[in-house]
Amino acid sequence: MLALVLAAINLRPGLTSFAPLIERIAQELDLSRSVISLTTALPVLLMGLLAPLAPRLAVRIGLERAITLCMALIAVALALRAIGHIAPLLIATAGLLGAGIAVAGPLLSGFIKRYFSDRMGTAGAWYSLCMTIGGTAGVVFTVPATQLLGDDWGLGLAVWFVPAAIALAVWLKVPAAGEPAGQQQGGLPWRQPRAWLISLYFALQAGLFYGLATWLVARYHEAGFSLLESNAFFSGFMLVGLPASFLMPWLAQRFGRRHWLMVACGVVATLCLAVITWLPTFSPVAICMLLGVALNGTFSLSLILPMYEAATPLDVSRLTAMMLCTGYCLACFSPVLTGFGRDLGGDYRLPFTALTLASATMIVLASRLGPRRIAVR
Secondary structure, eight states: OHHHHHHHHTTSHHHHTTGGGHHHHHHHTTOOHHHHTHHHHHHHHHHHHSTTHHHHHHHHHOHHHHHHHHHHHHHHHHHHGGGOOSHHHHHHHHHHHHHHHHHHHHHHHHHHHHHOTTOHHHHHHHHHHHHHHHHHHHHHHHHHHHHHTTTOHHHHHHTTHHHHHHHHHHHTTSOOOOOOGGGSOOOOOTTOHHHHHHHHHHHHHHHHHHHHHHHHHHHHHHTTOOHHHHHHHHHHHHHTHHHHHHHHHHHHHHHOOHHHHHHHHHHHHHHHHHHHHHOTTSSHHHHHHHHHHHHHHHHHHHHHHHHHHOSSHHHHHHHHHHHHHHHHHHHTHHHHHHHHHHHHHSSSHHHHHHHHHHHHHHHHHHTTOOSOOOOOO
């Protein structure tokens, strides 16, 4: 459980730590909003493209050793950000980070299925909670860390190497278990319609999260709030999601009917995004907190779906790999298109309207995800 918690904590700070500093980095490196958004979009793209490698790597070197390798890659990427004041190097670290997260995600789902099969809801709750804690910490503590380190944003981004190194040290001690001979075959369930439904739902919620993680602060700043106030709204968005990311998987295990929880979260998210788009000055603290509950709820519920849909650890990893591959390959366009929409339209109303429509589509997909098991082939 300690290994699972530490791995989950390190899957998001490298991504979310950019949001409070993105405008400053863009100005200092003389980059457009579309280009600087690659620091978020590239990892998300690689998290999709490389996810199918995860089950194959697990078969080759073992589930536990593959996750250990991912932790090492994440630690290296974060350490390099200390010298990342050159745009190509900064974007390259984003690519390395995305590669590590891409493979770790599906494998950690399989890890939960292997070691916590009798309490997947609880283990999944801790997994999503700790991932949310890591993402929130990246938002909340990056600016103070930057200020403490001589106002050097490179060092502020690289400070997240420390928890990554701790996680790596723990995973090096996790004993490896061999994979059953019958689990050596099989690819991703590309021919399963329900697997596509799950994947598209994940793509929408991930696209919403990464679009907001990149541009929500800028949206409120454009609406007339100070940068400090805008960062406070975003911090509230992230912080209030902590209990939701734990509570939703627990409720799904306790009461069943996961899809109705997903529908409810989608409705709340859609209403909040509509307010942010057209009435950004209306109760921003409450709106951001409600949005944080809704989107963290959809994220944590989507993470546990493959654990209930597939029968074995590697089958869970395969379904998760397809979900992440499809989801992140589509979601990676959200930060870039949102930034492009801002450059094109002159304000954030157009791109945030698109995010609102995406959230409404998520409601429709969630209503069709009632309990059922997929035969992964």
